[in-house]
Amino acid sequence: MSSIFGLVTKQLKTHPALIPLFVFIGGGVTMSATYLARLALKNPDVSWDRKNNPEPWNKLEHNQQYKLFSVSTDYSKLKKDRPDF
Secondary structure (H helix, E strand, O other): OHHHHHHHHHHHHHOHHHHHHHHHHHHHHHHHHHHHHHHHHHOOOOOOOOOOOOOHHHHOOOOOOOOOOOOOOOHHHOOOOOOOO
16 A cells, blocks of 8 residues: 555656645545534434434424524524424
8 A cells, every 4th residue: 555655656746736636635535524424423313323312303402403504594593393202
């Protein structure tokens, strides 16, 4: 595996115009992996522990924000509009 990194380093030294390509692709891969990890850990639709919490979506509070970005909804001012389970 180190020979691959040596080859990439050699190519970047001879073609420095490829450096921004590697930076942006590396940043995109990092952001994608971070978003997928957030979805896997924070999304109420994902249940990792079915024995202790089989339905995690029922334990959400009515004013809890689970979306990454909300354009026009202020979750702290929402009124409870659903029954308790």
